[in-house]
Amino acid sequence: MFGFTTISVDSKGRLAIPAKYREQLLVQNEENIVVTRDPQYPALKIYPGSIWNKISMELQGLQGLDPIVRNLQWTILGNASVSSFDPNSRMLVLLSSELREYAEISKSAKVSIIGMGNKFEVWNEKNWEMRQTGGALSTEILEVVLPESLKTISF
Amino acid sequence: MFGFTTISVDSKGRLAIPAKYREQLLVQNEENIVVTRDPQYPALKIYPGSIWNKISMELQGLQGLDPIVRNLQWTILGNASVSSFDPNSRMLVLLSSELREYAEISKSAKVSIIGMGNKFEVWNEKNWEMRQTGGALSTEILEVVLPESLKTISF
DNA sequence: AAATGAGTTGATCTATAAGCCGGATTCTGT
DNA sequence: ACAGAATCCGGCTTATAGATCAACTCATTT
Numbered sequence: 001m002f003g004f005t006t007i008s009v010d011s012k013g014r015l016a017i018p019a020k021y022r023e024q025l026l027v028q029n030e031e032n033i034v035v036t037r038d039p040q041y042p043a044l045k046i047y048p049g050s051i052w053n054k055i056s057m058e059l060q061g062l063q064g065l066d067p068i069v070r071n072l073q074w075t076i077l078g079n080a081s082v083s084s085f086d087p088n089s090r091m092l093v094l095l096s097s098e099l100r101e102y103a104e105i106s107k108s109a110k111v112s113i114i115g116m117g118n119k120f121e122v123w124n125e126k127n128w129e130m131r132q133t134g135g136a137l138s139t140e141i142l143e144v145v146l147p148e149s150l151k152t153i154s155f
Numbered sequence: 156m157f158g159f160t161t162i163s164v165d166s167k168g169r170l171a172i173p174a175k176y177r178e179q180l181l182v183q184n185e186e187n188i189v190v191t192r193d194p195q196y197p198a199l200k201i202y203p204g205s206i207w208n209k210i211s212m213e214l215q216g217l218q219g220l221d222p223i224v225r226n227l228q229w230t231i232l233g234n235a236s237v238s239s240f241d242p243n244s245r246m247l248v249l250l251s252s253e254l255r256e257y258a259e260i261s262k263s264a265k266v267s268i269i270g271m272g273n274k275f276e277v278w279n280e281k282n283w284e285m286r287q288t289g290g291a292l293s294t295e296i297l298e299v300v301l302p303e304s305l306k307t308i309s310f
Numbered sequence: 311a312a313a314t315g316a317g318t319t320g321a322t323c324t325a326t327a328a329g330c331c332g333g334a335t336t337c338t339g340t
Numbered sequence: 341a342c343a344g345a346a347t348c349c350g351g352c353t354t355a356t357a358g359a360t361c362a363a364c365t366c367a368t369t370t
Contacts, residue, residue: 007317007318008317008318010317010320011320012358014318016316018317019315019316056272059272060271060272060273060309062309063306063308063310064310065194065195065310073271074269077157077270077271077272078157078159078270078271078276079158079159080158081157081158082157086359086360088360088361090317092359094359098159163327163328163329166329167347168348169348171326173326173327174325174326174327241349241350247349247350249347249349
């Protein structure tokens with residue numbers, strides 16, 4: 001699950017996972033994926049099911065009165081949605097309007113999919129280019145100072 | 156039990172648990188849920204039965220002289236009410252007027268339901284939006300400094 | 311150049327949220 | 341204790357969002 005592709009979101013906000021990524025999911029016996037927000041950047045994250053289980057369990061285990069922890073739980077857990085292979089062994093992800101807003105992805109937009117090994121990131125194509133060239137992103141980047149309890153979790 | 160939806164409370168103050176959450180409850184063999192107050196924010200919390208049992212047992216087990224502990228016991232235990240699947244395998248939650256007051260949810264209001272994995276949060280839609288965008292909530296947020304005895308409980 | 315596979319788009323169908331209504335039960339005030 | 345009012349609870353209907361299915365176009369390969 002490495003590499004980089006640019007595909008387009010359709011007029012209904014659907015994102016089709018490219019074949020080369022689907023194949024790798026199959027090889028790893030992953031039956032579904034989870035889309036959620038990146039906690040820092042205007043981007044989306046896609047985790048294979050097993051990875052997501054690990055991360056979400058760790059997040060849920062943290063005691064929830066610390067405002068920083070709750071913020072992470074809200075953004076990561078609260079925005080997650082699961083998708084599976086359809087009968088044609090394709091994989092369509094319906095991006096909610098909230099997710100699209102966060103990541104600045106309008107309907108019919110072009111997005112970059114970045115394979116990070118055990119996860120993907122989905123960026124608005126322009127934002128990704130700017131990030132690569134060091135330009136400023138239009139969205140304010142959240143200041144996230146991780147408490148010790150979170151240092152062991154790799155999102 | 157991830158992701159978030161916005162649904163509406165009916166004219167009688169009832170909240171219908173959306174299908175995608177109900178399915179998860181069924182998968183986990185949860186027969187009922189418990190609604191109560193969030194101790195910090197103007198919001199409600201919904202726990203699956205087994206999770207609630209665990210939390211309420213832990214809370215009850217704490218010694219009751221610490222004012223913070225007693226406050227948590229009052230707000231969380233004292234406001235709890237149970238709901239189950241109805242004969243049509245739907246799930247309607249009747250929100251008491253007290254709960255609705257705390258969470259600023261009027262009858263026929265729109266609310267956001269945030270799935271946090273092992274629990275839900277229910278917010279007045281506007282308050283949730285404001286929280287997301289960093290705006291000020293109309294209700295004073297409680298200052299909660301957790302004593303050591305509570306560090307292990309994740310509400 | 312044909313054929314195969316993949317990305318994209320459009321159309322259809324189903325499940326469900328939400329509104330409405332009527333009856334039952336509880337509460338309240340006299 | 342009774343009557344009236346308010347609250348609670350289930351069934352039914354309808355508009356809609358989401359899932360499924362099908363088809364088209366483009367690209368790559370042989």
